[in-house]
Amino acid sequence: MSTEIHPLEIHDLTVAYHKRPVLYGIDLVVPRGSLIGIVGPNGAGKSTLIKTIMGQVPANSGWVKIFGKPFSKVVSRVGYVPQRESVDWDFPVNVMDVVLMGRYGRLGLMRRPTKEDKKIALACLEKVKMLPYANRQISNLSGGQQQRVFLARALAQESDLYFMDEPFAGVDAATESAIIEILHDLRKKGKTILVVHHDLPTARKYFDKLLLLNMRVVAFGPTEEVFTYDILQKTYGGRLTILSEVADAVGEVHPSSDQRE
Amino acid sequence: MNDFIPSFDFYTVFVEPWTVDADTNIWLLLMGFLVTTACGLIGKFIILRRLALVGDAISHSLLPGIAVAFILTSSRATFPMFIGAVIAGVVTTVLIEFIHRKSRVKPDAAIGIVFSTLFAIGVIIITVFADHVDLDADCVLYGEIAFVPFLDPVELGGMMLGPFPVVRMAIVLLILIGLILLFYKELLVTSFDPALAASLGIRNGVFHYGLMIVLSLVIVSSFESVGAILVIAMLIFPGATGSLLSDRLPVILWMVAGLSFLYALLGIHLAIWLNCSIAGAMVVIALLLFIFVWVFSPKKGLLQKWVRQRLEDPDSPSSTA
Numbered sequence: 001m002s003t004e005i006h007p008l009e010i011h012d013l014t015v016a017y018h019k020r021p022v023l024y025g026i027d028l029v030v031p032r033g034s035l036i037g038i039v040g041p042n043g044a045g046k047s048t049l050i051k052t053i054m055g056q057v058p059a060n061s062g063w064v065k066i067f068g069k070p071f072s073k074v075v076s077r078v079g080y081v082p083q084r085e086s087v088d089w090d091f092p093v094n095v096m097d098v099v100l101m102g103r104y105g106r107l108g109l110m111r112r113p114t115k116e117d118k119k120i121a122l123a124c125l126e127k128v129k130m131l132p133y134a135n136r137q138i139s140n141l142s143g144g145q146q147q148r149v150f151l152a153r154a155l156a157q158e159s160d161l162y163f164m165d166e167p168f169a170g171v172d173a174a175t176e177s178a179i180i181e182i183l184h185d186l187r188k189k190g191k192t193i194l195v196v197h198h199d200l201p202t203a204r205k206y207f208d209k210l211l212l213l214n215m216r217v218v219a220f221g222p223t224e225e226v227f228t229y230d231i232l233q234k235t236y237g238g239r240l241t242i243l244s245e246v247a248d249a250v251g252e253v254h255p256s257s258d259q260r261e
Numbered sequence: 262m263n264d265f266i267p268s269f270d271f272y273t274v275f276v277e278p279w280t281v282d283a284d285t286n287i288w289l290l291l292m293g294f295l296v297t298t299a300c301g302l303i304g305k306f307i308i309l310r311r312l313a314l315v316g317d318a319i320s321h322s323l324l325p326g327i328a329v330a331f332i333l334t335s336s337r338a339t340f341p342m343f344i345g346a347v348i349a350g351v352v353t354t355v356l357i358e359f360i361h362r363k364s365r366v367k368p369d370a371a372i373g374i375v376f377s378t379l380f381a382i383g384v385i386i387i388t389v390f391a392d393h394v395d396l397d398a399d400c401v402l403y404g405e406i407a408f409v410p411f412l413d414p415v416e417l418g419g420m421m422l423g424p425f426p427v428v429r430m431a432i433v434l435l436i437l438i439g440l441i442l443l444f445y446k447e448l449l450v451t452s453f454d455p456a457l458a459a460s461l462g463i464r465n466g467v468f469h470y471g472l473m474i475v476l477s478l479v480i481v482s483s484f485e486s487v488g489a490i491l492v493i494a495m496l497i498f499p500g501a502t503g504s505l506l507s508d509r510l511p512v513i514l515w516m517v518a519g520l521s522f523l524y525a526l527l528g529i530h531l532a533i534w535l536n537c538s539i540a541g542a543m544v545v546i547a548l549l550l551f552i553f554v555w556v557f558s559p560k561k562g563l564l565q566k567w568v569r570q571r572l573e574d575p576d577s578p579s580s581t582a
Contacts, residue, residue: 075462105461
């Protein structure tokens, strides 16, 4: 065992929907303990990348290895937070039921959650400051509370590698700081986290590393190295509204930069 | 004076059924309860997965499956009929998905294409082979629960269990309850959050097809009594009414059983009063109970909302208007 086994390794991955390529020639090696933001314009294939890694979308070519193995062999080491809007929040379950779903992968077929599972679920709710809501019907939650429930569920999975799809979308300030705290806590424990994120200015603030994606990997590296005007322009093309935002954002790092308009 | 509505006589409507005609009505009540509970339980999961229309589709597209089974075996035995129903149910599900995926036709349109065509094929088979098949479209469409008590009784070790369709329905219901208990958490997570389920290594496809197969079996065992059209009401009403009363799935599933009993009991009395189809009367009762619950539900009822609004805001425009 001379070479380290990486949490995530992708080689030459290509994905197409209805013969139109969505992702093209993705190569990526993610080291352990990184907190990575996946950033790119709409339709850049950010969610598709995550779904392909977890085998929900078939790849046309290339391979993905998670801890050196195909996804299906390491399911319990991977946690997932889908987009909040992807589920029906009128579903007849309460907060506790949803968090317990995070334990299902470990339970296996035909086994019911034990007292131990419930204890873990409650501890996870405590971490996201949602313990008083454990018996609350999920339709009575605000957007931020819904997101925290999803996060608690992911924590209950006790995984080593996490994928989160837009966890910051439409949440309040308290939830935002709660999520950041938990992400940093997970990283400290040596977990690896990949977060799809659509807001550029905050991306620089939240993540140590950024993966700039637009069908291909435009850049991947430490945030301070890749969050530059040139790379962002390459990622977003000529979308002016975003670019002026970018200019402002980059301007904050390099106030003397002549790129600023 | 009024010939449309028969006169209401308490003795004939409420006493006679449980004294003079008790032998018959007890089986009607039991069959109505079993059919509606089985349909309501699986129907709740179908509704939660936004597949109510697929339930509708399968109830119609089982016809060619059953018809072919009858022709091949020239009998109305249960086993070939169940096989035919399962094959037809799976074919329906596969075709809907295939058309939707490959042609970019929207799912509701794909459902419409598939079930009407399969039903048409069923009608053609039945009319072409009319001489060989002891089966008419009316029987499959409407069913007749009133015949159930007089069908061949089942004996087990010298003990009379009951008419064959009732015993068969009871077995189907028990299997259904067993499956729900065994796979409750998988059904829950694949219905609520299929993306999470997939990431947990739970195969959404297996549960989707499993559900469709069990749905086909429940529907085919209900055909004789309620038929292909009214079975849709039995799939939807109990779960929809239950969800107006509770926010917890296990509680709703218990309510399905309670509501089913009420549908069957009140349906029988309504049918005796009006001298009409029992299955039809059960559906009318289901609708009346749905409206009643919608208005009076303690948690989500219209009345409760109205009262609460008045208490919170006595000067609202509605009170001054």
